[in-house]
Amino acid sequence: MHAADNVAIVANDGGLPAGTVLPDGLTLVDRVPQGHKVALTAIAQDAAVLRYNVPIGYALKDIPAGAWVHERLLHMPEACALDQLPQATAPRWDAQPLQGYTFEGYRNADGSVGTRNILAITTTVQCVAGVVDFAVQRIKEQLLPRYPNVDDVIGLEHSYGCGVAIDAPDAIIPIRTLRNITLNPNFGGEVMVVSLGCEKLQPERLLPAGTIPLRAGESLDVVCLQADQHVGFMGMIDAVLAAAVPHLERLNARRRETVPASALVVGVQCGGSDAFSGVTANPAVGYCTDLLVRAGASVLFSETTEVRDAIAQMTARATTPEVAQAMAREMAWYDAYLARGQADRSANTTPGNKAGGLSNIVEKAMGSIIKSGTAPISGVLSPGEKLQHKGLHYAATPASDFVCGTLQLAAGMNLHVFTTGRGTPYGLAEVPVVKVATRTELARRWHDLMDLNAGRIADGDATIEDMGWELFHLLLDVASGRKKTWAEHWKLHNALVLFNPAPIT
Numbered sequence: 001m002h003a004a005d006n007v008a009i010v011a012n013d014g015g016l017p018a019g020t021v022l023p024d025g026l027t028l029v030d031r032v033p034q035g036h037k038v039a040l041t042a043i044a045q046d047a048a049v050l051r052y053n054v055p056i057g058y059a060l061k062d063i064p065a066g067a068w069v070h071e072r073l074l075h076m077p078e079a080c081a082l083d084q085l086p087q088a089t090a091p092r093w094d095a096q097p098l099q100g101y102t103f104e105g106y107r108n109a110d111g112s113v114g115t116r117n118i119l120a121i122t123t124t125v126q127c128v129a130g131v132v133d134f135a136v137q138r139i140k141e142q143l144l145p146r147y148p149n150v151d152d153v154i155g156l157e158h159s160y161g162c163g164v165a166i167d168a169p170d171a172i173i174p175i176r177t178l179r180n181i182t183l184n185p186n187f188g189g190e191v192m193v194v195s196l197g198c199e200k201l202q203p204e205r206l207l208p209a210g211t212i213p214l215r216a217g218e219s220l221d222v223v224c225l226q227a228d229q230h231v232g233f234m235g236m237i238d239a240v241l242a243a244a245v246p247h248l249e250r251l252n253a254r255r256r257e258t259v260p261a262s263a264l265v266v267g268v269q270c271g272g273s274d275a276f277s278g279v280t281a282n283p284a285v286g287y288c289t290d291l292l293v294r295a296g297a298s299v300l301f302s303e304t305t306e307v308r309d310a311i312a313q314m315t316a317r318a319t320t321p322e323v324a325q326a327m328a329r330e331m332a333w334y335d336a337y338l339a340r341g342q343a344d345r346s347a348n349t350t351p352g353n354k355a356g357g358l359s360n361i362v363e364k365a366m367g368s369i370i371k372s373g374t375a376p377i378s379g380v381l382s383p384g385e386k387l388q389h390k391g392l393h394y395a396a397t398p399a400s401d402f403v404c405g406t407l408q409l410a411a412g413m414n415l416h417v418f419t420t421g422r423g424t425p426y427g428l429a430e431v432p433v434v435k436v437a438t439r440t441e442l443a444r445r446w447h448d449l450m451d452l453n454a455g456r457i458a459d460g461d462a463t464i465e466d467m468g469w470e471l472f473h474l475l476l477d478v479a480s481g482r483k484k485t486w487a488e489h490w491k492l493h494n495a496l497v498l499f500n501p502a503p504i505t
């Protein structure tokens with residue numbers, strides 16, 4: 001990955017046996033599995049093992065050249081201090097603006113643009129989830145065929161309930177997450193709420209006056225299940241269907257319009273990562289991130305435990321010292337959150353990550369942050385906050401796929417890019433998810449789940465630039481509805497999973 005590295009990874013399918021002589025004359029002294037590291041030179045005990053020109057660990061004993069360098073040979077570096085970070089020190093980004101790129105989207109009254117036209121029914125509390133799910137099925141069967149321009153009807157089901165200590169300071173995170181998901185660009189400003197009635201999180205607290213778009217003379221549209229007029233279960237279902245009709249009518253009247261690519265809000269994420277993630281898919285995504293930023297669009301990168309070990313690089317790329325300080329503040333908050341549970345960032349890596357060649361969180365982080373490209377970081381969002389201006393943003397979220405996706409939806413994401421090496425069928429009902437495979441073997445085996453094969457970079461069939469442009473054009477096609485992702489085709493929808501650091505009683 002860098003000329004200074006003393007390890008490289010074996011790209012060959014199935015790995016390479018001991019005794020293999022590499023083109024530069026190095027002989028493998030161990031069998032090295034695919035995606036795993038091989039020592040390019042002898043590495044003395046306590047010396048740094050360098051990948052991406054970063055110490056991803058220190059040798060626990062002497063490692064000969066040609067040996068398999070796995071996690072059991074490495075001592076992980078400490079997380080760097082947060083009080084001496086560079087602030088907005090990176091050289092000026094001199095990339096030229098990209099002009100003339102457009103997509104076909106749905107313009108919203110608040111200036112945002114949807115890539116899909118969906119009726120989303122907001123719920124205040126988990127108690128109503130079953131009723132809303134039943135009603136959504138009825139709407140799909142009985143009403144949706146009459147509104148062919150509406151892509152889907154979904155219930156925004158979630159785990160929030162009265163057990164959450166609603167006045168605890170951290171409860172603001174799940175509450176603002178739900179509020180801001182309701183305002184996601186793909187829902188067209190059509191806010192419809194199903195409430196139970198007795199819950200702590202009343203509709204007026206979830207969506208206070210002034211936070212949602214209302215037409216003149218209208219108040220928040222709420223179906224309250226405990227209201228006296230609903231007699232029996234079918235009374236509730238009929239009320240939800242009746243409430244849905246005007247929203248469906250207005251959504252159905254909308255048409256796609258040509259809008260500049262700057263209206264895209266792309267959330268990037270990885271999951272089920274392997275050592276190829278940082279070599280193929282994430283660099284291609286990073287190149288595409290730069291293209292999107294050059295086109296004036298917004299990109300959200302996230303996954304705090306996968307940014308923590310690269311924080312000095314990231315604060316250097318901040319546009320102002322204030323943005324750098326906000327990033328450091330999010331890291332410190334997350335360090336404390338993990339410490340409360342007697343854990344740290346090293347809890348991030350999975351057995352699959354390690355089997356795929358990622359020795360520890362430092363190595364994983366260096367491969368993960370490449371998704372953010374090279375553009376300046378112009379803003380920071382705390383968990384559940386909504387985007388306020390364009391450009392590359394650090395949206396602080398856990399790395400957990402569903403929690404990260406849920407928080408990126410709240411930030412205003414209208415398109416999601418997801419890279420995977422081990423393979424995951426991840427998808428969301430709210431926005432299209434474009435999945436990028438890190439390896440050709442995965443892309444072939446999961447030919448009807450992966451939307452793009454970045455493994456071609458490791459195969460030597462495409463460059464990072466080629467794949468970055470290909471992804472950029474694919475995003476414009478998917479955003480325009482000209483192409484569907486595989487997750488949309490199969491309707492693979494993961495749940496909304498709230499990040500709730502507040503106590504539950």
Ligand code: CA
Nearest residue numbers: 270271399401
């Ligand atoms: Ca993730």
